[in-house]
Amino acid sequence: MSGFPISYAQRIKTLPPYLFKAIDDMKQAAVARGVDIINLGIGDPDLPTPEPIIKAMQEAVTKPQHHQYPSSSGMLSFRTAVADWYKRRFNVTADPKTEVVTLIGSKEGIGHVPLAFIDPGDVVLVPSPGYPVYPVATSFAGGTMHEMALTKQNKFLPDLGAIPKDILKKAKLMFLNSPNNPTSVIADKPFFNRVVDFAKEHHIIICHDAAYSEIYYDGKRPSSFLEAEGAMDVGVEFHSLSKTFNMTGWRIGFAVGRAEVIAGLAQIKSNMDSGQFQAIQEAGITALESDDQLTDGLRAIYQERRDVLVAGLKNLGLQFETPAAAFYVWIEVPKGYTSASFTAHLLEKAGIVTTPGNGFGAPGEGYIRMTITTTKDRLAEAVDRMKKIGW
Numbered sequence: 270m271s272g273f274p275i276s277y278a279q280r281i282k283t284l285p286p287y288l289f290k291a292i293d294d295m296k297q298a299a300v301a302r303g304v305d306i307i308n309l310g311i312g313d314p315d316l317p318t319p320e321p322i323i324k325a326m327q328e329a330v331t332k333p334q335h336h337q338y339p340s341s342s343g344m345l346s347f348r349t350a351v352a353d354w355y356k357r358r359f360n361v362t363a364d365p366k367t368e369v370v371t372l373i374g375s376k377e378g379i380g381h382v383p384l385a386f387i388d389p390g391d392v393v394l395v396p397s398p399g400y401p402v403y404p405v406a407t408s409f410a411g412g413t414m415h416e417m418a419l420t421k422q423n424k425f426l427p428d429l430g431a432i433p434k435d436i437l438k439k440a441k442l443m444f445l446n447s448p449n450n451p452t453s454v455i456a457d458k459p460f461f462n463r464v465v466d467f468a469k470e471h472h473i474i475i476c477h478d479a480a481y482s483e484i485y486y487d488g489k490r491p492s493s494f495l496e497a498e499g500a501m502d503v504g505v506e507f508h509s510l511s512k513t514f515n516m517t518g519w520r521i522g523f524a525v526g527r528a529e530v531i532a533g534l535a536q537i538k539s540n541m542d543s544g545q546f547q548a549i550q551e552a553g554i555t556a557l558e559s560d561d562q563l564t565d566g567l568r569a570i571y572q573e574r575r576d577v578l579v580a581g582l583k584n585l586g587l588q589f590e591t592p593a594a595a596f597y598v599w600i601e602v603p604k605g606y607t608s609a610s611f612t613a614h615l616l617e618k619a620g621i622v623t624t625p626g627n628g629f630g631a632p633g634e635g636y637i638r639m640t641i642t643t644t645k646d647r648l649a650e651a652v653d654r655m656k657k658i659g660w
């Protein structure tokens with residue numbers, strides 16, 4: 270670094286401090302000491318991509334027509350598979366030509382959408398705790414974020430009535446996320462209906478992140494924001510094959526919804542990237558057309574893991590809501606601890622990596638997040654270790 274005479278841009282300099290650095294350092298030190306670490310810190314599926322998807326990719330990769338630049342908005346065949354999947358899964362009708370765009374992972378679309386609508390001075394409403402990409406993408410676009418606190422009192426759903434009037438005047442876009450990372454809470458249909466009314470009244474674009482809609486328990490399928498009456502008029506939904514099909518490394522997702530929002534996003538994309546490799550989109554079509562054949566088995570594995578972890582943690586007397594979806598258990602830290610100190614305690618005394626809740630935004634203080642993206646034996650082992658140290 271020293272000697273380089275040019276400073277970083279403000280957008281880099283003003284990035285929030287990386288709150289997970291302390292825990293990363295502690296983890297590295299524990300690994301160096303030879304500690305057998307149980308990593309309950311990351312939300313990345315540990316299982317391989319299902320075989321039929323890999324086969325489709327192997328076949329597609331040999332075809333010369335896929336070796337050229339793709340369209341930045343995505344292949345019409347992929348977008349049609351997305352629209353068909355929305356119809357079957359949610360009974361939502363979308364025009365693949367104008368209401369669907371292929372993304373290089375949903376993070377790419379979430380990161381780019383503020384660039385299409387946000388000018389300096391505009392406000393973006395973000396759930397907090399939440400996925401860090403929402404505030405960072407807001408800041409990169411020159412916007413100002415307003416945190417909507419997700420608290421136990423409001424059942425971890427944004428309290429729309431609590432957003433100040435002067436903020437609402439400047440608000441242009443709202444991010445929402447259900448099933449939620451990090452709380453695992455599912456928003457119900459009445460909430461989505463309120464959001465549609467609110468968006469219409471205050472002229473706000475809703476950007477709903479549904480990355481976890483297919484990771485659910487006890488057979489209870491979460492609904493799509495776009496199922497709410499009028500939702501297609503006010504917003505878009507971001508989706509991803511990452512979590513549903515164990516495809517985080519492939520980078521394939523999509524957005525569905527209001528044509529003007531999709532067009533804005535597509536316009537940014539056509540100037541920033543050239544779309545996703547068509548062979549990956551071909552594999553994505555196979556994934557989407559498989560419906561539940563590939564995912565039922567995965568859900569059964571996650572259900573077993575969730576049940577092991579939840580039962581174990583309940584036995585220990587920890588306070589949390591049993592997750593109905595997603596990979597996460599959002600746990601209140603015991604009395605006398607902060608998010609950071611409880612995370613450090615579990616790592617130092619039990620070799621368990623978790624994520625401090627305040628890393629997802631200030632209202633996450635007082636919580637830690639545990640993930641189930643590891644085997645049920647390791648989850649049981651984590652509970653045993655916590656019992657031994659009396660957590």
Ligand SMILES: *Cc1c(COP(=O)(O)O)cnc(C)c1O
Pocket residue numbers: 312373374375376377400446450478480508509510511512517520521522
């Ligand atoms: C994992 C995740 C995503 C998906 O990211 P991709 O870029 O599609 O891999 C989106 N939103 C949230 C909240 C996530 O946790």
